[in-house]
Amino acid sequence: MTKIRTGVSLKPFHTFGTSVSAEMLAEAASAAEAQEIIAYSQTSNLPLTILGGGSNVLFSHDLDGLVLLNRIKGIGEADRDDTTIKVRVGAGENWHQFVEYCIRNNWGGVENLALIPGNVGASPMQNIGAYGVELESVFDSLEALHIPTGEMHSFSKSDCSFGYRESVFKGKFRGQYLITHVTFALQLQPNFNTTYGAIELELESMGVEKSIRSVADAVIRIRQSKLPDPKVLGNAGSFFKNPVVNGLQFLNLVSEFPDIPTYPAGTDQKKLAAGWLIEQCGWKGKRIGACGVHEKQALVLVNYGGATGEEIYALSQHIMDDVADKFGVYLEREVNII
Numbered sequence: 421m422t423k424i425r426t427g428v429s430l431k432p433f434h435t436f437g438t439s440v441s442a443e444m445l446a447e448a449a450s451a452a453e454a455q456e457i458i459a460y461s462q463t464s465n466l467p468l469t470i471l472g473g474g475s476n477v478l479f480s481h482d483l484d485g486l487v488l489l490n491r492i493k494g495i496g497e498a499d500r501d502d503t504t505i506k507v508r509v510g511a512g513e514n515w516h517q518f519v520e521y522c523i524r525n526n527w528g529g530v531e532n533l534a535l536i537p538g539n540v541g542a543s544p545m546q547n548i549g550a551y552g553v554e555l556e557s558v559f560d561s562l563e564a565l566h567i568p569t570g571e572m573h574s575f576s577k578s579d580c581s582f583g584y585r586e587s588v589f590k591g592k593f594r595g596q597y598l599i600t601h602v603t604f605a606l607q608l609q610p611n612f613n614t615t616y617g618a619i620e621l622e623l624e625s626m627g628v629e630k631s632i633r634s635v636a637d638a639v640i641r642i643r644q645s646k647l648p649d650p651k652v653l654g655n656a657g658s659f660f661k662n663p664v665v666n667g668l669q670f671l672n673l674v675s676e677f678p679d680i681p682t683y684p685a686g687t688d689q690k691k692l693a694a695g696w697l698i699e700q701c702g703w704k705g706k707r708i709g710a711c712g713v714h715e716k717q718a719l720v721l722v723n724y725g726g727a728t729g730e731e732i733y734a735l736s737q738h739i740m741d742d743v744a745d746k747f748g749v750y751l752e753r754e755v756n757i758i
């Protein structure tokens with residue numbers, strides 16, 4: 421049986437840097453070990469929490485029961501044709517190290533997603549996205565352990581119902597599956613996506629030709645200039661999703677706030693920039709006790725040291741209330757509250 425530790429601090433296992441502990445913690449290095457740990461939690465009636473890199477969670481309290489750290493490793497070629505290579509990756513591989521692996525092999529598709537923290541197994545959970553690319557565009561399939569029955573199930577792209585920071589694993593199957601492996605379909609002939617203007621500008625200032633390496637480097641430079649490093653300042657990236665509004669709500673908002681930035685989001689819908697809405701409510705750079713809103717990016721809540729999960733949650737609620745009062749728009753948390 422895999423070693424189970426008791427009374428473990430979770431501080432090293434998440435990026436918000438709050439002090440929380442787990443009643444029990446176990447690491448799974450294979451699907452079989454994960455099955456064993458899950459079976460133990462079920463026979464002992466222990467609540468189960470799955471954790472990857474802990475970069476998209478806010479713990480609101482100490483955790484009863486068992487925390488399972490997914491540490492399933494391995495990267496291997498699954499299939500290949502003239503244009504595409506399929507690569508099967510263990511859910512416990514670090515996401516950015518996987519992106520670097522693809523870059524070294526000259527496989528295209530994930531370069532815009534460089535430097536996103538966390539592990540491969542969580543990438544389909546919210547269909548991670550950045551700089552004009554979402555995971556969905558390189559996703560082939562995944563394997564996952566069905567927690568209630570212990571059976572392995574496969575999911576194709578359409579089974580996952582990917583949306584903006586959404587999938588079935590955050591929706592109707594929340595808490596029901598442990599993702600063990602993800603298979604990606606990557607390009608052997610890179611097809612660059614530099615629709616995000618900032619990437620083109622960064623490439624120009626770097627004075628380099630467009631390549632998988634240089635696009636990733638441009639993304640890394642932009643991210644490092646804008647986002648706080650969780651090793652220095654606790655955070656979980658964007659705390660809120662960008663809200664989507666319908667045509668009528670959009671027209672009302674534009675008539676009252678002519679400068680409001682909007683982006684197309686399907687038929688009769690517009691996406692708003694949550695960061696802009698928060699900034700307009702005066703929250704950018706504001707600090708309350710040991711937590712606050714980052715000075716360069718209003719979407720990011722930060723722990724200056726010593727903040728609790730409850731304090732950060734209360735701050736997020738305060739921001740959501742202010743945005744709702746001023747704009748009539750309801751922000752949704754992107755971060756998983758546990």
Ligand SMILES: Cc1cc2nc3c(=O)[nH]c(=O)nc-3n(C[C@H](O)[C@H](O)[C@H](O)COP(=O)(O)OP(=O)(O)OC[C@H]3O[C@@H](n4cnc5c(N)ncnc54)[C@H](O)[C@@H]3O)c2cc1C
Pocket residue numbers: 435469470471472473474475476477490511536537538539540541542543545546547548549550597598599600647648649650655656657658756
């Ligand atoms: C500085 C910073 C920048 C960020 N930038 C971005 C960005 O640009 N785009 C973006 O999309 N995200 C971004 N994020 C959020 C985060 O990095 C991603 O959501 C990432 O995929 C989370 O991975 P993780 O392994 O840390 O997941 P965790 O935080 O460990 O878990 C997240 C959720 O998934 C569940 N989970 C984790 N692994 C599994 C598994 N194997 N099977 C089933 N459930 C699982 C957990 O229970 C939890 O509910 C950023 C975060 C930070 C700190």
